[in-house]
Amino acid sequence: MTENKRPLILVSNDDGITAPGIRTLIKVMNQLGDVVVVAPDSPQSGKGHAITLDSILECKPINIDDGEQIEYSCSGTPADCVKIAKNEILNRKPDLCVSGINHGSNASINVIYSGTMSAAIEAGIEGIPAIGFSLLDYSWKADFKPLEPFIKEIASKVLQNGLPDGVVLNVNFPKTENLKGIKVARQARANWIEEFDKRTNPQGKEYYWLTGKFINLDKGEDTDIAALDQDYVSVVPVKFDLTAHHFLQNLNAWF
């Protein structure tokens, strides 16, 4: 970010370009820089870090509200959106990429399944400081207003300080009317206990719906889940070097 120049901010998400969450995020980013939105034309929840290799991508300018941002709607996944933005739409590398606000949690193990975070991670891989924002409320009518000052603060800090190579931020907001502040946290160890809902279609063929229940396996007080349970905004620094460095030495002894 050069002086005397407004930062260039790329905005994406996984709930689709018309979702209320991304509209709030765009509004806040318009206060901080020149905003270009490149987001999926349809919901992409649970898509993980998918990219489109076996199909074509379409991307077109779109005008959704009267904000100052420039917007493009794209047929791909969140990771596709970041790739196409960087390579085909933007004429310089953005100073920041923000993704969200996701309708639903991306705390703990959800980061692995998250389309929202895949946009932020893709930007991080490309060397762009990046943040994913999520609210623990699936409702399309959720109130995003109280999140705005926190989003502005966190994004401003990243614009000001940058982030180390290989690190992006995963920010989650609790569903509460009493946000207590920000807590830096680590990812809680957790999983989903799946419950497959087995049904029979009108032709007599069996099929399943995937459902499940989130189980926190981690009693730590320093986790994102603990922070959210106490009505704090959780900020987890996330990396995409997945190497389990602590196990390298033991594993070496196997071979």
Next chain:
Amino acid sequence: MTENKRPLILVSNDDGITAPGIRTLIKVMNQLGDVVVVAPDSPQSGKGHAITLDSILECKPINIDDGEQIEYSCSGTPADCVKIAKNEILNRKPDLCVSGINHGSNASINVIYSGTMSAAIEAGIEGIPAIGFSLLDYSWKADFKPLEPFIKEIASKVLQNGLPDGVVLNVNFPKTENLKGIKVARQARANWIEEFDKRTNPQGKEYYWLTGKFINLDKGEDTDIAALDQDYVSVVPVKFDLTAHHFLQNLNAWF
């Protein structure tokens, strides 16, 4: 794995249940235990850790070759296959989950986009020791035969020793006629430089194909890319706690 009982081994992949790679993997696993295959009915490359939330899943018994394994073909992603195997098909927790052999590299940053590794990671999240195998050769006619003793050795070691909670293995084979041995390695820092191939459809509408070039940004001699370049099999221990622990303290000072 209890004594006097053959281990239960779950096999999946992302290239689809009929791919040559998974047929080799099944053949080797049949030597080590009782094998159940639950794999996608169609190719799922680049699907990352996607799960199917907005659509139904179908899963049916199938018989592809004359091996001893039991097989199911599933309409979902690799992560879906592991979930449905554990919850609906297997009557006990498997002793091992293997995924692959992928037709193409999952070394370095490719792990993030990998459907093959998402099956292994999903199993790891569920507490099942897991390994993803990939060969740096996209050809459907690639020769998987020389890989067999290495796969058997690595899988046997995991059956014997287990893996720490939160760790799975990412194994990649170089394309060579002269496999030199196994090297334990860390994930190389790399990215893809995308090249979007912009075309116009018969109706005059623009669209893109995503292509790209892999760029290794990491000169380390201890990386998976370095091992593969020297004709070694690379074994990277991979974790799904994405917390950038090294940045927690600095980040704390921001707020």
